[in-house]
Structures are given as C-alpha cells and as structure tokens.
Amino acid sequence: MPPLPASTPDSGHARRMFFLFGLAYFAQSFAQMGGLIGQPLNFYLKEELGLSTSEVSDYLAIASMPWVIKPLYGLVSDFLPLFGYRRKSWLMLVNLLGAGGFMSLAGLTDPSSLVIALTLTAFGTAASDVIIDALMVEKGAETGLTARFLGTQWFWFKLAAVVTALAGGFLANTFKPATALHLAATVTMLAPIAVLAASYFLVREKPSRVELAAMKETTQSMWLAIRSPKLQLAAVFVVLWCFSPGFGTPLYFHMSDILHFDQQFIGQLSAFTAVGGVIGAWLFGHVLARRSLAVQANVAISAAILAVLAYLALAQPSSHAQTVAAPLHVSVGMLNQIGMLMILSVAARACPPRAEGFTFAVMMSLYNATDQFSSVVGSRLYEQVFHQSLGPLLWVAAASLALCYLLVPFLSRPLHTVPMHRAEEAASS
Helix, strand or coil: CCCCCCCCCCHHHHHHHHHHHHHHHHHHHHHCCCCCCHHHHHHHHHHHCCCCHHHHHHHHHHHCHHHHCHHHHHHHHHHCCECCECCHHHHHHHHHHHHHHHHHHCCCCCHHHHHHHHHHHHHHHHHHHHHHHHHHHHHHHHHCCHHHHHHHHHHHHHHHHHHHHHHHHHHHHHCCHHHHHHHHHHHHCHHHHHHHHHHHHHCCCCCCCCCHHHHHHHHHHHHHHHHCHHHHHHHHHHHHHHCCCCCCHHHHHHHHHHCCCCHHHHHHHHHHHHHHHHHHHHHHHHCHHHCCHHHHHHHHHHHHHHHHHHHHHHCCCCCCHHHHHHHHHHHHHHHHHHHHHHHHHHHHHHCCCCCHHHHHHHHHHHHHHHHHHHHHHHHHHHHHHCCCCCHHHHHHHHHHHHHHHHHHHHHCCCCCCCCHHHHHHHHHC
C-alpha cells in the first residue's frame, strides 16, 4: 500500500496502524490451521495416522472450533477491559497463549494431545484476529481508511500464504510426517510472539474500565448490529460465497490420490492460490474499491463461477493436469479474495461503535464455519456419494455462487440502521 501523504493529520499514527495490521495478518496467515503447519498436518494425518478424507475433515473441524466461536472473543473484548484496556492487553495475552500452543505442538505425536495443542493455537490465533479486526474497524471509522486497512491486511495475509505454502510443501516432501509437522510448529511459534511485541509498542488506546453505562451502550450497539439488514444480507452472501465443497480436504485428496501430484507440487499450487490472493487484494484496494458495490459484486461472482467450473479440467487424470493447475489456482485465489474483501468492507462500515469486535467477529465466524462445514460435507459427498469424483462438487460450488446474484441489488442499497433511541427502547424492554 502506498504511504500516506505527509499532510495527512496524524499520519504517523495511521502508518503505525498500517504496519500493525499488516504484521498481524501476516502472522495470522502463518499461524492458522491452513498456514505453515497446514500441509505437514494433512500429510501427517493422512500418512502417519492413516485417516481417510472424511476423518481428516472431522479432525480438523474439531481443532478449528475456536474459529467458529469468534463472536465470544469479541464480546469479552468489547465488554471487559483487561488491565485497563479493551484491546491491547487482550491482544498480548491471546498471542502469548498461541505461542505456548505451538511450543507444545512441536513435541507431540499422540493424536489426542495433538488436537488439544492445535485447539490452543487456534484459540490464540482466532482471538488475536478478532481483536485486530476490532481495532481495524475502530481506526477505520476514525480515519476513513477502512478499505485501505482491509486491503493492507489481506495483501500481507496472502503474501505470507505464498511463503507458507511453498515452505509447507517443502517440509512435507523432504521430511518424515512427524518431523515436518514439528519443524513447522517451531517456526510458526515466532508469529504470535511478533504480534505480542508489536502490540506492546504500537497499540495506543485510552484507558478503560468496567462501567455500567459503557456496558449498556455496548449492548445497545450490539442490538443495532443484530437488527441491521445490511449485515444480515452480508452474512447470507458470505455463506453462499464460501460454500465450496469441492475445495479444501476433498481437493487435497483428489490431487494426491487421483492426479498423483507430489507433495511439493501441491504446496506450490497453494502458493499460486495465495499469489492470486495478493493480486486480488491489490486490485481491490487500488481499483475496485473505487467502483460501485454492484459492479464489484457482479464482476466477482461471474468470474468466480467461471473459475470454479474451469477446475473441471482437473476432474480426471490427464497429461495436461499439471500445466493447467497453476493458472487455475491463481485465478480462483484472486477472485475469491476480491469477493471476500468486497463483503467484509460492507460489514466493516456497518459495524456500530463499541460493538466492533462482536459484529465483525460474527461475519468472520460465518466465513470460517461455512468453510469447515463445506469441507466436511464435501469430503462425505466425495467419498460416499460421488465415489471420488470431483466434478459434481464443482457444480454445487458454482450453483452456490450463482445464488449470490440475488443479493446484489439489496446489498447495493444505502445503509439503514436502527436509530439509537429505538435501540435503547428495545434494549430496555
């Protein structure tokens, strides 16, 4: 992202926020379940433990539960200051816990202990994400830089995803499954430590304490968020956009067992997807953010449907499968990033004050929950219904995307929120 002009008021503070948001999302990309440990973990579960496609999806879904309950972290951060701060202290604490989870993961092989450590890392990463997003919404409202903050976050998130995909593929292809997983966990531990240190030096907020009046105001803001038609429509859009049962675990097993791609090449394909995400984040922040929401949505949906159906070229083994795989992953990564940033930008602008953590976390929880649900459903369909055939799952994903067209006219309407006095009346009734 280009630097702020020197004449911008308090541009030094804005630059610090750009750095913090970029670093936090770079670290989150490393530390999430699909980050550096992603492919080594899939490789370990598949080869070392001998789990099937559906069993791997179920295992990862259990360990990913902290991502689904993200609104709870938003509630705690919005309502309960820790050591006098609503964001800074919580941000440091959860990253400390996440680092501890990765440290313990680096020495485990027992499946039950492994899932406990993975759940702790997921909690630390998910909670950190919620608090960073709350800060982003707050600072975006103050500075008018919401779209640019979002673009910065996801640009660095996807850039890190390129690194982690290549590194994860290298580890899975070079070392034994357990060794690859432990090395990935050891390196990843540095990510939450970096966010912890940056939070201490860069986050500046007014001291806060538990007050009845403030808690009442936060409750009223949450009620505004729940009743916001714009946010409700955005939530439906997120669910339809993310329901892609042909991707995730089914696609990994399909590439491994049917297409016979080696682990390093699969890692490279994940990197290509992330490269597409980098391009998509840049295009959104510099080009599409200036267009109308209707234009953004219609272009993104149409292109995404075409890109998903283009994956039919990989549905069966062929001599050209490896050749077409790379551009396909780039295009899908780019288009998915544009669509997600578009809807998150709508959600961020619709978040009422003092409930930023809860409101934005609800949207991201829907994204994560739908992604996990899609993978679980897709794995079962892939194994038990379609008999390891990827094509029908791609048609299901395309149909879900097509339903997004129905929501575009409503998302494009001006935002209407419930007046505060009505929210107060409803909260007190």
